[in-house]
Amino acid sequence: MSRSYILILGSLLLILSGCLKEEESLFSESAAERLNNAISRVDSLLKAAPNGWEMQYFANSESAGYNLLVSFKENTETKFAANNRLFENKYTEAVSTYDIIGDNGPVLSFDTYNDVMHFFSDPVDPAGVGLGGDFEFVVISSSDSLVILKGKKHNTNVIMKALPQNVDWDSYLDSINSLESEILACGSLFLIDGNDTVAAMLSKFHVFEFDFDDEVSEMPFVITNYGMRFYDTIQTKSGLEVYDFYINATKDKLISKGNPNVYFEGPLLAEYFIESHSTFNVDFKQMSSQFIAPTEVLSTKLNERYNGKRNLDVWGFSYDDLFGNSFMFKTAPTEIKSDFSLIMRSLGEGGRELTIIKEDGVYDSNAEIFIKTIPEVKDLWEVVAGTYELTSTISRKSIKFIAKNDNTKYFVVNKE
Amino acid sequence: MRRFIYTIIIGITLYSCDSKEEFTDSIFTDVEELDTASVTYDFDVWLIENFREPYNISFKYKYEDVGSDLDYNLVPISIDKAMQMAQLVKYLWFDVYASMVDEDFLKQYGPRILQLVGSPAYNPTSGTIKLGEAEGGIKITLLNCNNFDYTSIDMMNEYYFKTMHHEFAHILHQTKSYPRSFEEISAGNYLPMGWQYRSDSEAAKLGFVSPYAGSQGREDFVEIIANYLVKSDEDWKAILDMAGSDGADIILVKLEICASWLREKWNIDIEAMRNEIISRELNINDDFFDKTL
Numbered sequence: 001m002s003r004s005y006i007l008i009l010g011s012l013l014l015i016l017s018g019c020l021k022e023e024e025s026l027f028s029e030s031a032a033e034r035l036n037n038a039i040s041r042v043d044s045l046l047k048a049a050p051n052g053w054e055m056q057y058f059a060n061s062e063s064a065g066y067n068l069l070v071s072f073k074e075n076t077e078t079k080f081a082a083n084n085r086l087f088e089n090k091y092t093e094a095v096s097t098y099d100i101i102g103d104n105g106p107v108l109s110f111d112t113y114n115d116v117m118h119f120f121s122d123p124v125d126p127a128g129v130g131l132g133g134d135f136e137f138v139v140i141s142s143s144d145s146l147v148i149l150k151g152k153k154h155n156t157n158v159i160m161k162a163l164p165q166n167v168d169w170d171s172y173l174d175s176i177n178s179l180e181s182e183i184l185a186c187g188s189l190f191l192i193d194g195n196d197t198v199a200a201m202l203s204k205f206h207v208f209e210f211d212f213d214d215e216v217s218e219m220p221f222v223i224t225n226y227g228m229r230f231y232d233t234i235q236t237k238s239g240l241e242v243y244d245f246y247i248n249a250t251k252d253k254l255i256s257k258g259n260p261n262v263y264f265e266g267p268l269l270a271e272y273f274i275e276s277h278s279t280f281n282v283d284f285k286q287m288s289s290q291f292i293a294p295t296e297v298l299s300t301k302l303n304e305r306y307n308g309k310r311n312l313d314v315w316g317f318s319y320d321d322l323f324g325n326s327f328m329f330k331t332a333p334t335e336i337k338s339d340f341s342l343i344m345r346s347l348g349e350g351g352r353e354l355t356i357i358k359e360d361g362v363y364d365s366n367a368e369i370f371i372k373t374i375p376e377v378k379d380l381w382e383v384v385a386g387t388y389e390l391t392s393t394i395s396r397k398s399i400k401f402i403a404k405n406d407n408t409k410y411f412v413v414n415k416e
Numbered sequence: 417m418r419r420f421i422y423t424i425i426i427g428i429t430l431y432s433c434d435s436k437e438e439f440t441d442s443i444f445t446d447v448e449e450l451d452t453a454s455v456t457y458d459f460d461v462w463l464i465e466n467f468r469e470p471y472n473i474s475f476k477y478k479y480e481d482v483g484s485d486l487d488y489n490l491v492p493i494s495i496d497k498a499m500q501m502a503q504l505v506k507y508l509w510f511d512v513y514a515s516m517v518d519e520d521f522l523k524q525y526g527p528r529i530l531q532l533v534g535s536p537a538y539n540p541t542s543g544t545i546k547l548g549e550a551e552g553g554i555k556i557t558l559l560n561c562n563n564f565d566y567t568s569i570d571m572m573n574e575y576y577f578k579t580m581h582h583e584f585a586h587i588l589h590q591t592k593s594y595p596r597s598f599e600e601i602s603a604g605n606y607l608p609m610g611w612q613y614r615s616d617s618e619a620a621k622l623g624f625v626s627p628y629a630g631s632q633g634r635e636d637f638v639e640i641i642a643n644y645l646v647k648s649d650e651d652w653k654a655i656l657d658m659a660g661s662d663g664a665d666i667i668l669v670k671l672e673i674c675a676s677w678l679r680e681k682w683n684i685d686i687e688a689m690r691n692e693i694i695s696r697e698l699n700i701n702d703d704f705f706d707k708t709l
Contacts, residue, residue, distance in 0.1 A: 075453050
């Protein structure tokens with residue numbers, strides 16, 4: 001009897017549990033259906049961008065960022081384009097295939113070899129690593145304008161932005177390269193946050209080394225069509241976190257998006273002009289009458305002196321080991337360069353004021369000959385002396401000198 | 417009566433435990449279903465017609481993470497190379513076995529999956545490069561396929577077809593064992609961890625057709641078969657010459673064991689197969705390839 005009682009009781013318990021309502025699913029679809037729908041949505045979204053995407057690609061968190069352009073077609077074909085040093089600075093396209101597969105979520109896989117995309121992941125003997133990049137990416141989030149990816153093997157963050165419809169790919173990459181040339185021309189920048197200044201040196205291609213007081217740290221970046229974006233945030237001395245910068249209208253600053261008081265600018269102008277030891281040629285089309293007149297006189301006199309066989313090619317400023325900074329001019333056709341010594345001093349704290357002093361009687365042997373035969377050369381040497389306000393873009397490739405006591409007196413030099 | 421009541425109770429219990437969920441149609445698509453819109457559709461159809469249907473083999477060239485060795489950094493093969501490799505693999509390998517034995521032989525004993533990978537698998541620790549892999553008789557993976565150059569028969573044989581014969585021989589001996597006496601010939605001379613430091617000459621003098629053959633017995637066995645099948649008379653003689661008389665004698669004894677095993681276990685005449693391969697290789701040039709795939 002007791003055994004029967006136990007059996008009946010146990011059965012009743014089972015029956016009751018079977019009668020209990022099952023837990024309702026939180027989702028109307030199964031996990032597999034949701035994954036398939038997510039895959040389908042991402043696939044449609046990628047193909048829907050009429051002019052493709054700009055992929056800001058980092059192989060890993062320590063390596064340079066590169067711009068790749070990519071498009072996705074209905075027939076699983078994908079096209080990549082790049083124009084950077086990895087491809088001999090030539091516009092390069094490559095076509096292959098892609099797929100959206102399911103893993104823990106949608107994964108964008110470039111599943112046949114592409115000369116552009118897989119350049120970053122092709123292993124190289126003997127380490128078997130190469131540039132260590134990914135070609136399969138977990139789709140973290142997606143919209144019709146922005147897709148955020150994470151490398152499947154190396155967890156590197158990569159983003160894709162939809163390209164504007166009327167943009168030619170070759171021209172677009174050219175414009176980015178031009179902006180890169182502008183931003184990185186000096187090899188160093190300064191990060192300004194209020195009264196704090198941190199030097200940033202290019203330590204490697206597309207990697208800045210920041211010299212904070214107590215540490216030095218590196219951060220890779222990619223050049224964008226508006227400026228520069230770092231792989232990760234940089235914390236300023238005041239604690240602000242910045243990573244995305246746009247170049248301003250006058251192209252003399254890279255300003256942080258979201259923190260406009262934080263910006264990059266180039267080296268102090270006057271110091272840069274004095275210490276770069278570069279040659280700067282005056283732009284004959286960008287100088288005031290105070291310089292045009294003696295320039296034309298010198299040109300005429302050279303022509304006369306050498307029976308029409310020699311003329312003024314350029315004049316400007318250069319550095320000579322013997323004379324230091326100097327006023328110089330070159331004649332053509334066979335180049336003859338003459339150096340006339342100058343003393344240059346940076347004035348003021350802003351680094352934009354420069355005084356130029358003629359060092360009388362100090363010049364090289366070519367200059368000595370010209371002084372004897374064409375004394376008008378001294379007029380040009382003399383007129384460059386003075387105190388100037390300097391302005392330039394962030395590249396410091398072109399600098400405008402405006403006389404401090406006469407703003408109608410100016411000239412522009414271009415770095416050779 | 418009691419038994420009747422128990423039966424009712426058990427029946428009710430089982431009914432109440434029964435899930436009330438109704439299954440919907442499966443949402444997984446057939447993995448073999450081709451995407452007719454794909455840019456590779458024609459090639460994919462060709463692969464089915466030339467590998468799956470006659471040989472029951474899934475020929476894979478698109479990268480599959482789950483199908484690759486995650487310990488290595490690998491990249492996929494390019495489509496152009498895949499098309500060339502597929503045609504050559506069929507002509508110089510599968511069709512050879514089909515003609516030498518029969519199509520059902522490969523359906524029964526051949527690999528089920530052939531995977532092409534673009535890059536080699538570099539092992540920086542050992543300083544070696546993996547060119548191929550056979551897994552449990554099911555799958556053969558050929559690596560380094562992006563460096564494939566059909567204009568160089570020697571290169572094709574050394575890096576690809578020798579690898580295929582090598583890996584397939586593994587599959588065969590995993591199905592039907594080779595004589596244990598084979599491994600006794602060079603017992604004591606195998607170096608599983610240091611084989612790569614032997615030169616070709618050192619290995620040959622010990623009776624190994626290659627340094628890798630001197631790693632372990634089963635590699636020795638398949639290397640004899642693979643090398644003999646793909647090497648010309650001149651190249652095979654060069655190995656024997658390098659081995660010297662003692663080394664050559666060892667190699668030839670091993671070859672005889674391999675040839676007997678192939679003949680007795682698989683009805684394969686190694687000499688006839690070798691001649692067929694060499695004959696077909698003479699037909700490989702740019703005109704060989706169907707460029708409409």
